[in-house]
């Protein structure tokens with residue numbers, strides 16, 4: 001069983017690779033020449049890396065022709081919401097063109113590969129209180145260029161299944177975190193600031209943005225098991241929420257992180273961390289996914305946050 005992971009050097013990609021190796025799969029991953037390798041350096045003897053620029057159709061075609069994978073986990077993306085305001089066209093081009101190139105290559109070579117695509121709860125955007133927990137049938141009211149790029153990826157998945165019969169499973173993942181989470185994302189950012197303060201590298205002031213937003217967090221290790229199950233048991237063409245079903249305000253998440261540290265910290269709002277529009281609440285109903293695959297999250301949020309702090313404490 002050969003599995004191709006796009007974006008293997010990223011946060012989710014590295015956990016996906018570890019999971020796939022435990023399943024006994026042959027793992028091939030795409031990287032770009034500027035990809036950082038620190039998340040996968042411990043895996044290099046067990047995986048194969050291929051340079052591929054997903055925005056370039058020829059690069060993708062030649063990869064798919066050479067590798068002909070059985071499973072594709074399409075995780076490569078520009079995934080930080082604020083970046084999508086600074087350069088909306090880059091996010092849209094990266095995320096949408098990259099996926100179209102992948103689908104086109106699979107279609108042209110008549111590959112029977114099963115493809116998981118990483119859609120996002122950001123697609124739901126503005127959610128009314130009576131609409132939570134959010135089901136797959138909820139209207140999409142996207143609030144950022146990133147969200148728009150994910151709506152496009154999601155519906156392209158639907159369209160390529162209906163038009164050409166591609167085996168695409170659309171996972172709509174709510175917030176996820178854990179060791180190796182990029183330091184710009186809120187859980188990791190706060191954890192790293194706490195560790196920098198613990199190590200005396202910065203004054204005891206923790207900078208924050210909007211603490212009122214509510215998010216539904218799942219551990220990345222539960223998420224990648226979900227992606228595997230999506231291809232094992234999910235229906236092609238369908239979309240599935242992957243979520244824990246519990247949400248916390250960002251303030252509550254911060255309190256939890258602070259409770260795992262001994263340092264005294266002052267919390268200060270940094271206006272540059274506020275967004276033009278922020279999704280107020282994301283709380284997911286993953287009953288459809290649980291029924292289709294038997295998936296359920298196993299790692300409690302407290303452990304995820306402790307592991308994340310430990311990750312930053314172990315960094316040089």
Ligand SMILES: C[C@H]1O[C@H](OP(=O)(O)OP(=O)(O)OC[C@H]2O[C@@H](n3cnc4c(=O)[nH]c(N)nc43)[C@H](O)[C@@H]2O)[C@@H](O)[C@@H](O)C1=O
Nearest residue numbers: 079081120121122174175184185186208209210213250273
């Ligand atoms: C599902 C979805 O999940 C993620 O998108 P996100 O929810 O924007 O993630 P985040 O960690 O940047 O922000 C979470 C919340 O936390 C608030 N917040 C407060 N203070 C800070 C702060 O200082 N930094 C950041 N980054 N956020 C802050 C911020 O305003 C927002 O309300 C991505 O994986 C995305 O790829 C994805 O698909």
